[in-house]
Amino acid sequence: MSNSPLTPGIVAARLPxxxxxxxxxxxxxxxxxxxxxxxxxxxxxxxxxxxxxxCPTSIDVPLFIRQIATGTPEAAAKTIFDQNILGGMxxxxxxxxxxxxEACVREAAEGKPVEIGRLQRFATDTVMVKGVHPxxxxxxxGKSVAVVGAGPAGLACAHRLAxxxxxxxxxxxxxxxGGLNExxxxxxxxxxxxxxxxxxxxxxxxxxxxxxxxxxxxDLALADLxxxxxxxxxxxxxxxxxxLRAPGEDxxxxxxxxxxxxxxxxxxxxxxxxxxxxxxxxxxxxTAVDAxxxxxLLGAENVTIVYRRGQEKMSASGYEQDHAAQxxxxxxxxAAPVAxxxxxxxxxxxxxxxxxxxxxxQTFTLKADQVFKAIGQTLSGAPExxxxxxxxxxxxxxxxxxxxGIWAGGDCASGGDDLTVTAVKEGRDAAEDIHASLMA
Amino acid sequence: MADLTSNFIGIKSPNPFWLASAPPTDKKxxxxxxxxxxxxxxxxKTLGAEGPPIVNVSGPRYGAIWGADRRLLGLNNIELIxxxxxxxxxxxxxxVKRKWKDRAMIISLMVPCDEDSWKAILKQIxxxxxxxxxxNFGCPHGMAERGMGSAVGQVPEYIEMVTRWxxxxxxxxxxxxxxxxxxxxLPPAMAAKRGGADAVSLINTIKSITNVDLDxxxxxxxxxxxxxxxxYCGPAVKPIALNMVAEIARHEETRGxxxxxxxGVTTWHDAAEFLALGAGxxxxxxxxxxxxxxxxxxxxxxxxxYLDEKEMALSDLIGRAVPNFVEWQHLNLNxxxxxxxxxxxxxxxxxxxxACEDTSHQAIAMSEDRTFTVKDDECVACNLCVNVxxxxxxxxxxxxxxxxxxxxxxxxxxxxxxxxxxxxxPGAVAAE
Numbered sequence: 001m002s003n004s005p006l007t008p009g010i011v012a013a014r015l016p017x018x019x020x021x022x023x024x025x026x027x028x029x030x031x032x033x034x035x036x037x038x039x040x041x042x043x044x045x046x047x048x049x050x051x052x053x054x055c056p057t058s059i060d061v062p063l064f065i066r067q068i069a070t071g072t073p074e075a076a077a078k079t080i081f082d083q084n085i086l087g088g089m090x091x092x093x094x095x096x097x098x099x100x101x102e103a104c105v106r107e108a109a110e111g112k113p114v115e116i117g118r119l120q121r122f123a124t125d126t127v128m129v130k131g132v133h134p135x136x137x138x139x140x141x142g143k144s145v146a147v148v149g150a151g152p153a154g155l156a157c158a159h160r161l162a163x164x165x166x167x168x169x170x171x172x173x174x175x176x177x178g179g180l181n182e183x184x185x186x187x188x189x190x191x192x193x194x195x196x197x198x199x200x201x202x203x204x205x206x207x208x209x210x211x212x213x214x215x216x217x218x219d220l221a222l223a224d225l226x227x228x229x230x231x232x233x234x235x236x237x238x239x240x241x242x243x244l245r246a247p248g249e250d251x252x253x254x255x256x257x258x259x260x261x262x263x264x265x266x267x268x269x270x271x272x273x274x275x276x277x278x279x280x281x282x283x284x285x286x287t288a289v290d291a292x293x294x295x296x297l298l299g300a301e302n303v304t305i306v307y308r309r310g311q312e313k314m315s316a317s318g319y320e321q322d323h324a325a326q327x328x329x330x331x332x333x334x335a336a337p338v339a340x341x342x343x344x345x346x347x348x349x350x351x352x353x354x355x356x357x358x359x360x361x362q363t364f365t366l367k368a369d370q371v372f373k374a375i376g377q378t379l380s381g382a383p384e385x386x387x388x389x390x391x392x393x394x395x396x397x398x399x400x401x402x403x404x405g406i407w408a409g410g411d412c413a414s415g416g417d418d419l420t421v422t423a424v425k426e427g428r429d430a431a432e433d434i435h436a437s438l439m440a
Numbered sequence: 441m442a443d444l445t446s447n448f449i450g451i452k453s454p455n456p457f458w459l460a461s462a463p464p465t466d467k468k469x470x471x472x473x474x475x476x477x478x479x480x481x482x483x484x485k486t487l488g489a490e491g492p493p494i495v496n497v498s499g500p501r502y503g504a505i506w507g508a509d510r511r512l513l514g515l516n517n518i519e520l521i522x523x524x525x526x527x528x529x530x531x532x533x534x535x536v537k538r539k540w541k542d543r544a545m546i547i548s549l550m551v552p553c554d555e556d557s558w559k560a561i562l563k564q565i566x567x568x569x570x571x572x573x574x575x576n577f578g579c580p581h582g583m584a585e586r587g588m589g590s591a592v593g594q595v596p597e598y599i600e601m602v603t604r605w606x607x608x609x610x611x612x613x614x615x616x617x618x619x620x621x622x623x624x625x626l627p628p629a630m631a632a633k634r635g636g637a638d639a640v641s642l643i644n645t646i647k648s649i650t651n652v653d654l655d656x657x658x659x660x661x662x663x664x665x666x667x668x669x670x671x672y673c674g675p676a677v678k679p680i681a682l683n684m685v686a687e688i689a690r691h692e693e694t695r696g697x698x699x700x701x702x703x704g705v706t707t708w709h710d711a712a713e714f715l716a717l718g719a720g721x722x723x724x725x726x727x728x729x730x731x732x733x734x735x736x737x738x739x740x741x742x743x744x745x746y747l748d749e750k751e752m753a754l755s756d757l758i759g760r761a762v763p764n765f766v767e768w769q770h771l772n773l774n775x776x777x778x779x780x781x782x783x784x785x786x787x788x789x790x791x792x793x794x795a796c797e798d799t800s801h802q803a804i805a806m807s808e809d810r811t812f813t814v815k816d817d818e819c820v821a822c823n824l825c826v827n828v829x830x831x832x833x834x835x836x837x838x839x840x841x842x843x844x845x846x847x848x849x850x851x852x853x854x855x856x857x858x859x860x861x862x863x864x865x866p867g868a869v870a871a872e
Contacts, residue, residue, distance in 0.1 A: 037510070038509055038510075041508040041509050042508075044789045044791060044830050045791070046788075046789040046790050046791065047789070047790030047791060047793050047794035047806075048790055048806075048810075049790075050788065050810070105787040105788055105789040106787070108787040108788065109787040109830070109831065
């Protein structure tokens with residue numbers, strides 16, 4: 001007898017084969033040409049547009065939307081890529097409801113912003129599908145830059161440097177380039193191997209070599225990189241995961257949500273992935289939502305997100321929370337894990353005070369044959385000698401670390417939200433500063 | 441519900457909404473559908489002289505321009521008069537009129553500019569029991585090259601001559617349809633009046649090229665790689681039509697000549713505007729071609745509601761705005777308004793700022809937090825900010841009361857005074 005959502009334990013193939021295909025299809029399908037025209041018509045072409053200010057990479061949103069409206073999505077894509085070379089992925093994963101679309105004046109006017117994210121995807125897809133790369137390298141400068149980490153920050157930095165004529169070597173510990181774009185985003189947001197195709201497209205600029213399977217501190221020493229290159233950019237992300245600090249955390253049914261998400265992304269046949277009947281996800285961010293929703297899509301019967309603070313403190317956006325709720329995920333707030341037991345997790349309700357969080361004596365237990373930890377990532381393996389700030393590599397506004405010749409950006413660096421789009425901005429801006437200092 | 445019954449030069453119809461002579465009125469099938477939908481009358485698509493009918497192109501006949509969301513704003517056509525045999529049209533007109541006695545049935549005519557041709561066609565239509573004729577002196581494309589349509593409408597002497605023949609050889613009420621492709625609409629209207637016309641109708645379409653195919657390098661509509669000018673109509677031409685209607689309505693020589701208003705009427709509101717500027721009824725085409733015949737139901741309900749709210753009869757509305765249509769020199773130069781931005785309604789798009797700062801009088805300030813305010817000492821009250829604002833009524837014009845200080849000029853608002861007495865006018869008549 002085949003498995004179903006009711007099968008006890010952690011098992012694969014809980015759903016009919018066809019269900020996996022539809023569950024993991026593009027969750028927000030691309031606009032077609034007509035839909036894009038209609039959506040673009042709604043833009044008011046604001047003066048000094050609030051959407052542009054709200055975008056960490058300052059994409060000229062009104063201009064690119066006008067370019068779509070006038071039948072030139074290729075020009076629109078160029079406008080986007082000028083500011084954000086990963087505009088294709090950002091169009092898919094940006095929390096637009098907290099950025100450009102929140103700032104859209106039509107959000108204020110009628111509660112329905114212009115669909116900036118989907119329009120951005122329409123424009124960038126148009127160009128990327130054709131395989132057109134709209135940038136050319138400048139004359140070679142003879143300078144060489146090492147970029148550590150092939151995630152959004154590293155790739156944005158590498159592209160901008162290559163465009164300026166520098167030779168770039170990108171090192172990454174994982175077998176594939178892309179960083180969180182490849183390993184850390186829910187499958188239904190990046191379908192058809194988009195992250196890998198985007199890297200391939202980005203590399204068309206030329207002058208970038210990618211070396212995978214090379215980890216800083218294991219296969220590479222920072223001192224050696226400094227010697228063999230004229231500058232170093234660190235975009236190494238956050239490799240560590242916060243602990244629950246509850247007894248039973250080391251039981252084998254307790255897993256890091258980021259590893260689960262990564263495995264999902266790298267598995268083409270989702271029916272082979274085992275998932276619990278009762279799944280509990282602990283945390284309140286995008287990772288928690290991505291893990292919970294995908295657990296449900298794999299066929300778990302009951303999926304619950306448990307977060308220790310109030311809903312307004314959750315770093316997952318309202319849109320993401322709604323998405324989880326629609327997928328059938330239950331969200332419990334103001335509860336912290338007390339102990340992981342065999343087949344269950346015991347929680348205690350919490351209370352928030354100006355001085356912090358306290359755990360009450362009131363407890364409850366959730367059935368759980370699988371538990372995912374999603375309570376934040378930490379910097380791990382940061383090279384010695386770099387000043388840290390708030391547990392991250394300290395950088396100034398140009399991305400310069402405390403050591404001359406070393407820049408850093410993305411999640412591993414201080415400042416900015418841990419978003420793809422922020423990482424792109426930091427990588428891009430560090431590249432500009434590296435270029436300025438190399439050419440001085 | 442207000443009584444919309446219309447009596448235009450003795451022709452009665454249940455409402456003042458007629459379909460203009462055009463493709464929608466080319467045959468019995470369409471006209472009956474229009475009557476079923478509620479249209480008050482139709483002007484049947486223009487009939488030509490007896491003999492082999494004209495031939496239309498079989499490529500695109502229409503071009504268009506669009507606004508946001510592909511809303512049709514302007515339509516252009518190169519279709520000629522009816523291409524069906526005269527006897528078929530006459531037979532159908534008779535059948536429809538017999539069946540729909542309460543609806544107005546007007547026959548549009550266009551034949552060569554000689555007395556015999558007109559005499560002949562008038563005789564041929566006599567038997568149809570139609571309510572009147574409309575002389576098509578307006579079509580600017582195709583037929584004009586053959587000395588008909590706007591080729592006649594552009595020469596007042598011809599208008600007068602043909603109108604006289606029509607009145608001589610027919611007892612039917614006669615409406616002369618005017619072309620807007622003239623420098624002034626007044627001489628053609630005067631000529632029609634002199635010739636004995638019972639009414640004029642206007643405007644016919646405007647010579648136009650809607651767009652150019654940038655691959656084939658041909659104007660559109662494009663027939664086998666070539667384009668010809670067409671006649672422009674639809675919402676875009678309404679302002680032109682309103683002005684021409686109003687000019688005829690107010691001029692001392694043409695005042696009182698009944699007018700059937702045509703040109704971009706799309707809603708009841710448009711129709712009411714035509715009526716207020718002196719039209720006795722309106723004719724519609726593009727709106728029906730865009731949305732179908734059902735729109736007349738909104739026109740009927742809307743005009744009724746408006747008249748009820750104003751406690752007016754239809755006849756009270758006709759011409760009511762004409763006395764207020766004056767020449768520029770009679771406008772009050774001591775009337776001062778200032779733009780006011782309602783901060784509660786403002787969505788902070790900044791379009792008013794961009795428009796004023798880049799292209800007008802630098803009279804809007806923008807703060808760090810995107811609050812937009814009008815600088816009264818710079819505002820000339822041009823109204824551009826009102827026009828570009830996407831929120832209806834967010835920016836309004838506030839009138840300064842008499843005696844209030846205009847911060848821009850440093851002068852107090854005075855009594856009515858116009859250019860004719862202004863000290864800067866070299867030809868001013870000194871006020872005694």
